[in-house]
Amino acid sequence: MAGVTGRLVRGWCLRAVRSSLQVPAQLHMSKTAMGASQKDFESAVNQMKLLKKDPGNEVKLKLYAHYKQATEGPCNTPKPAVFDLINKAKWDAWNALGNLPKETARQNYVDLVSGLSSSSDSSSQVKPEADRKQAGYETLVMTSEDGITKIMLNRPTKMNALTTQMYQEIMLALEAASKDDSTITVLTGNGSYFSSGNDLTNFVISPDELEERARRGAILLRDFVGCFIDFPKPLVAVVNGPAVGISVTILRLFDLVYASDRATFHTPFSHLGQTPEACSSYTFPSLMGPAKAAEMLIFGKKLTAAEACARGLVTEVFPDSTFQKEVWTRLKAYSKLPRNALRISKQMIRNHEKEKLHAINAEESRILQERWQSDECMNAIMNFLSRKAKL
Numbered sequence: 001m002a003g004v005t006g007r008l009v010r011g012w013c014l015r016a017v018r019s020s021l022q023v024p025a026q027l028h029m030s031k032t033a034m035g036a037s038q039k040d041f042e043s044a045v046n047q048m049k050l051l052k053k054d055p056g057n058e059v060k061l062k063l064y065a066h067y068k069q070a071t072e073g074p075c076n077t078p079k080p081a082v083f084d085l086i087n088k089a090k091w092d093a094w095n096a097l098g099n100l101p102k103e104t105a106r107q108n109y110v111d112l113v114s115g116l117s118s119s120s121d122s123s124s125q126v127k128p129e130a131d132r133k134q135a136g137y138e139t140l141v142m143t144s145e146d147g148i149t150k151i152m153l154n155r156p157t158k159m160n161a162l163t164t165q166m167y168q169e170i171m172l173a174l175e176a177a178s179k180d181d182s183t184i185t186v187l188t189g190n191g192s193y194f195s196s197g198n199d200l201t202n203f204v205i206s207p208d209e210l211e212e213r214a215r216r217g218a219i220l221l222r223d224f225v226g227c228f229i230d231f232p233k234p235l236v237a238v239v240n241g242p243a244v245g246i247s248v249t250i251l252r253l254f255d256l257v258y259a260s261d262r263a264t265f266h267t268p269f270s271h272l273g274q275t276p277e278a279c280s281s282y283t284f285p286s287l288m289g290p291a292k293a294a295e296m297l298i299f300g301k302k303l304t305a306a307e308a309c310a311r312g313l314v315t316e317v318f319p320d321s322t323f324q325k326e327v328w329t330r331l332k333a334y335s336k337l338p339r340n341a342l343r344i345s346k347q348m349i350r351n352h353e354k355e356k357l358h359a360i361n362a363e364e365s366r367i368l369q370e371r372w373q374s375d376e377c378m379n380a381i382m383n384f385l386s387r388k389a390k391l
């Protein structure tokens with residue numbers, strides 16, 4: 001069994017870290033992404049009518065989807081029949097935007113048109129497609145307005161499962177947010193999930209790569225968690241839906257955790273042949289007591305939002321129907337508080353634990369490096385990939 005498993009699924013995959021990972025050369029932040037004005041949007045719509053060169057189907061679908069999302073919100077029409085190819089492609093593109101906020105869609109539309117217009121204005125200034133892509137995040141939507149920088153995980157059709165590229169982009173986004181002029185930084189998810197945790201397809205690699213990939217995976221994990229331990233400003237998790245794995249354990253490193261009552265909190269590490277990370281082997285017992293921590297981290301008990309709140313992992317739970325409105329109103333008010341005072345208070349609360357957290361993070365990453373090479377882990381991942389098990 002181990003041999004078959006080994007051939008199919010082997011350990012940690014940092015496959016394509018360097019090749020497919022398009023780390024932004026210049027970090028892209030839509031400064032007005034939460035507030036591209038209606039006028040900007042209308043002018044972009046008009047600009048589109050004047051465009052001389054056909055931008056191609058892929059771009060046209062993106063424009064269509066963002067236009068519909070900006071004007072009507074999430075996709076609300078029945079799925080066209082499979083043979084209605086054009087309408088189905090349009091519907092798929094719109095539906096894939098999930099719950100992307102109207103304002104973000106409006107800004108994305110404006111950005112898309114402005115990219116098209118500048119490329120058609122002067123061909124000598126046209127940037128190759130690869131360069132344009134590098135200017136932005138591919139797996140996140142990052143916006144900044146009203147003193148709040150929002151980092152939104154953006155793989156809604158995969159429940160925001162975290163790929164290697166995503167870990168890298170989140171680290172870059174946090175670095176940018178730590179240096180920008182915003183007061184508060186928020187992490188949230190697009191679509192129905194906050195995040196389903198580590199993308200298990202990260203584990204699909206060939207057997208001879210296993211050891212090296214596990215080593216690099218442990219370094220990536222340590223660096224990723226380290227960014228949260230060291231983040232200097234108030235950091236808020238807006239948990240819009242279920243959270244799994246590392247997207248749960250990392251929450252204890254946030255300063256505020258607001259959750260929809262639809263959210264659940266699940267850490268099925270043993271089921272996956274794995275062990276806790278993001279310092280949760282220390283932070284969870286100290287937060288909720290060892291017995292309650294064991295229930296989650298060893299036995300994989302899934303908590304409701306109310307239970308997570310009672311255990312101190314969540315700050316406050318809101319009804320899903322008013323979640324976004326209530327949370328953003330609250331955060332906008334907080335973001336008007338004196339910036340330096342917020343920052344210094346956060347650091348006072350966190351600093352005395354930092355060194356310990358870094359040491360625990362390093363140890364947890366080392367242990368996981370070994371776990372990823374175990375047959376227990378392989379078999380569990382193979383079960384997921386072959387659809388034998390749903391958590």
Ligand SMILES: CCCCCC/C=C/C(=O)SCCNC(=O)CCNC(=O)[C@H](O)C(C)(C)COP(=O)(O)OP(=O)(O)OC[C@H]1O[C@@H](n2cnc3c(N)ncnc32)[C@H](O)[C@@H]1OP(=O)(O)O
Nearest residue numbers: 157158159161196197198199200201220221245246390391
């Ligand atoms: C450097 C970092 C190191 C990592 C540190 C260690 C981290 C550990 C963890 O995070 S452990 C937790 C890992 N996550 C899981 O085990 C969750 C696995 N997913 C599921 O059990 C289910 O998908 C679900 C319960 C989240 C949602 O179920 P359902 O509502 O039925 O949706 P689907 O299963 O159909 O999902 C839709 C689509 O998304 C794909 N997907 C969802 N989650 C993941 C994932 N974690 N990894 C890979 N793919 C995922 C799923 O396969 C479907 O894809 P498809 O449409 O079939 O192509």
